[in-house]
Amino acid sequence: MQPDTSFSFVRSLTATISVQHVLLAVIVSALTWVICSAFYNVYLHPLARFPGPKLAAASTYWLFHQEFVRGISLSDIRDDLHSQYGDIIRVQPNLLHFANPHAYNDIYNLKNKWDKDSAVYGAFDTDQSSACFIKYEDAKPRRDVLSPMFSRSSILKMQGLLQERVDVLCDALAEQYAAGKSSNLYLGFRCFATDVLTLFCYNKSLEATKAPDFEAEIVVALESMLPILSLCKYSSFLVKLLHYFPAWLAKNSGSPVLSALFRLRELLAAQVDAVLRDPTELTLAPHQIIYHALLSPEANKGRALPSRQSLIDEALILLGAGADSTGIVLTVAAYYVLHDPHVRRRLEAELREAWPVLEEVPRYEVLEKLPYLAAVTKEGLRMFPGVIGHPRVVPPQGALISGAFIPGGTVVGQSFCYVHRSPLMYERPEAFWPERWLGPGAKACESALSAFSKGPRSCFGVNLAYAEIHMGIANVFRRFELRVDEARPASLAIKEHFVPLFIGEHLHAYCKPAKD
Numbered sequence: 001m002q003p004d005t006s007f008s009f010v011r012s013l014t015a016t017i018s019v020q021h022v023l024l025a026v027i028v029s030a031l032t033w034v035i036c037s038a039f040y041n042v043y044l045h046p047l048a049r050f051p052g053p054k055l056a057a058a059s060t061y062w063l064f065h066q067e068f069v070r071g072i073s074l075s076d077i078r079d080d081l082h083s084q085y086g087d088i089i090r091v092q093p094n095l096l097h098f099a100n101p102h103a104y105n106d107i108y109n110l111k112n113k114w115d116k117d118s119a120v121y122g123a124f125d126t127d128q129s130s131a132c133f134i135k136y137e138d139a140k141p142r143r144d145v146l147s148p149m150f151s152r153s154s155i156l157k158m159q160g161l162l163q164e165r166v167d168v169l170c171d172a173l174a175e176q177y178a179a180g181k182s183s184n185l186y187l188g189f190r191c192f193a194t195d196v197l198t199l200f201c202y203n204k205s206l207e208a209t210k211a212p213d214f215e216a217e218i219v220v221a222l223e224s225m226l227p228i229l230s231l232c233k234y235s236s237f238l239v240k241l242l243h244y245f246p247a248w249l250a251k252n253s254g255s256p257v258l259s260a261l262f263r264l265r266e267l268l269a270a271q272v273d274a275v276l277r278d279p280t281e282l283t284l285a286p287h288q289i290i291y292h293a294l295l296s297p298e299a300n301k302g303r304a305l306p307s308r309q310s311l312i313d314e315a316l317i318l319l320g321a322g323a324d325s326t327g328i329v330l331t332v333a334a335y336y337v338l339h340d341p342h343v344r345r346r347l348e349a350e351l352r353e354a355w356p357v358l359e360e361v362p363r364y365e366v367l368e369k370l371p372y373l374a375a376v377t378k379e380g381l382r383m384f385p386g387v388i389g390h391p392r393v394v395p396p397q398g399a400l401i402s403g404a405f406i407p408g409g410t411v412v413g414q415s416f417c418y419v420h421r422s423p424l425m426y427e428r429p430e431a432f433w434p435e436r437w438l439g440p441g442a443k444a445c446e447s448a449l450s451a452f453s454k455g456p457r458s459c460f461g462v463n464l465a466y467a468e469i470h471m472g473i474a475n476v477f478r479r480f481e482l483r484v485d486e487a488r489p490a491s492l493a494i495k496e497h498f499v500p501l502f503i504g505e506h507l508h509a510y511c512k513p514a515k516d
């Protein structure tokens with residue numbers, strides 16, 4: 001019989017192509033791809049003319065290396081990079097950062113309906129939510145449905161709920177003082193903001209403020225999640241992996257962070273399911289919650305109602321957007337007031353005058369009109385708004401930013417520091433100086449304030465945030481004689497992860513209840 005020549009040829013070929021050969025070919029191809037794309041990025045990319053570290057231009061790995069190998073944030077080195085390379089720097093192959101504070105208005109203004117950056121917003125794994133819709137056209141209907149719930153008049157109606165949660169916070173501070181302990185104001189304010197948000201939006205209380213020493217699982221978990229969120233912006237695979245991670249495994253993983261996050265997801269999903277199964281559930285809520293609006297055909301103006309997944313995404317993102325940010329600003333304002341005797345005296349004097357009898361808590365309409373309290377709030381928002389940078393994609397036709405033509409498709413952004421801490425926008429920018437909001441320069445200060453961003457994707461939770469900050473600061477500084485815990489010197493040092501992660505000692509103070 002004749003041997004099968006084609007078969008023996010294949011056999012001899014496979015004998016010569018060993019596993020090592022295949023591996024070598026894969027490695028050589030990968031290296032060639034890395035070298036070619038680095039070469040393209042540095043010399044041929046539309047952003048090739050913009051200065052910055054060559055390695056940053058070559059690959060996204062450079063920034064990854066800074067964040068996850070060196071353990072530093074872009075915020076630690078950005079000033080140096082701008083001094084070395086100028087106003088516009090390239091910090092990733094397709095990402096530019098601007099130092100000139102006027103760039104902010106070039107990027108974020110009412111006319112610009114630019115897409116959000118899918119890598120950053122995709123990392124939240126809540127694609128179908130107001131904050132994470134990439135396109136303005138998708139976000140606009142959702143904003144229209146939800147915004148009325150966050151209007152000033154709606155917040156005024158809900159002030160009882162806010163005051164109730166401030167009372168819970170104050171009770172906890174008094175209890176901790178009675179036990180001889182100083183209070184962790186950072187965690188306390190974040191717990192307060194979390195409880196307000198969950199009650200306001202879903203009529204569900206996580207009772208975070210009642211956790212011992214304010215170490216509520218969910219608050220700690222959301223904070224621990226921040227570095228993972230930053231990691232996710234480098235890998236959509238990781239986002240998917242976390243999305244499909246089995247809930248039972250997460251809950252039995254021994255990781256309190258994972259189990260708290262999955263429990264939160266389940267809690268919100270269960271509420272969505274209950275409401276979808278039986279919409280009359282909504283009649284049980286004592287006030288309007290997000291599902292009244294999201295599932296209302298009138299509010300949706302005949303458009304398809306959001307899917308189950310979209311409802312869960314929305315619930316998660318509102319908590320993410322509204323709780324940490326507000327808690328952070330409350331902490332920052334309290335930190336500066338406690339460390340400046342002049343500011344503190346003025347604030348306390350104003351509060352005492354407007355609120356003479358301790359038991360007769362003024363309504364929010366009174367508190368929001370107190371000029372010095374408002375100035376302290378705005379100064380807190382200026383020093384450290386809860387959100388750091390929010391990248392946008394330049395539309396295909398390109399755009400002028402900071403006097404330079406930026407090609408379409410470029411991701412652009414600016415950290416709030418370059419506006420709020422710029423001497424071009426604010427006198428003595430590094431000083432916590434509430435008086436700047438009361439003098440003749442107040443209007444200019446106001447128009448430069450970008451804490452809630454500007455334009456069609458700016459924050460629609462702004463009225464709720466202001467109410468929480470005003471009421472939180474007023475109550476804590478009127479109802480307590482506060483003394484900083486000197487044994488635990490607080491630091492406002494941060495790592496930058498979309499929102500700031502405070503890495504030093506938290507703000508602790510002894511909160512002695514005031515007598516009158």
Ligand code: HEM
Nearest residue numbers: 131321322325326385386387390451452453457459461465
């Ligand atoms: C001091 C507190 C707060 C600060 C500093 C703040 C700041 C911001 C900023 C800078 C943005 C723009 C982010 C971006 O472009 O991606 C934003 C968006 C948003 N904020 Fe706030 N926020 C605060 C409180 C709240 C609260 C209490 C809520 C209520 C749930 C909220 C809900 C949202 C939502 C839903 C968006 C997305 C809007 C969109 O993309 O169309 N925020 N916020």
